[in-house]
Amino acid sequence: MNFYSRKWVRPExxxxxxxxxxxxxxxxxDEEAAIYAIVQLGNHRVVTKFISEVNFEASARQGDLIExxxxxxxxxxxxxTMRAEVRNMITRKTILTIERMVFVNLGEDGAPAPHGYSTITYERDRMPTIQPATE
Known part of the structure; x- marks a missing residue:
């Protein structure tokens, strides 16, 4: 598992x-997982379908850094389908684990669409190159 995204716990x-x-x-x-799904599936149209039990194991305080x-x-x-873990970079404790998060790839019509992938990519070769139209 790679830990790429970090957040600073602030008062708000x-x-x-x-x-x-x-x-x-x-x-x-959820936002981090959506971005991960976009990269893995090469499509900016993905939606959260399912999140399994969320296991909160520890917490973080103001000023802590989490990844x-x-x-x-x-x-x-x-x-x-993916697995998620969040950990406190200060205390080194696992804050949260989610065993299953499922994202669905959507076509232009908003319906589930085949994506054609079966392996993880560590490159950005699947990044969508066409931006969604704005109205």
Missing amino acids: DLNANGTLFGGSLLRWI MGLVATRFGRTSL
């Missing part, structure tokens, strides 16, 4: 107990 990310708010962390990991890691575990015909 805290809950009433003064620790990292789980909702903020889930937003960050998020993802790895593809399965390529379906129209989907990508």
Whole structure:
């Protein structure tokens, strides 16, 4: 598993107990996973379909640095399944694990579409080159 993305826990990310708010962390990991799916599937049209049990193991406090890691575990015909882990760079503790996050590749019509991949890429060769049209 590679840990590429890092976040700095700031005051606006805290809950009433003064620790990292789980909702903020889930937003960050969902965004990171979507970006990972875009790179792996070569399509900017991906959506979150499923997130398995979220296991919060530790927390983070203001000023801590966290890092998020993802790895593809399965390529379906129209989907990508991955595993996620978030860890505290200061305390070295695992903050969160998610065993399964499933993203679906969509066609221009918004329906699930085959992506044609079966292996992980570590390059940016699958990055979409055409930007979505803005209205």
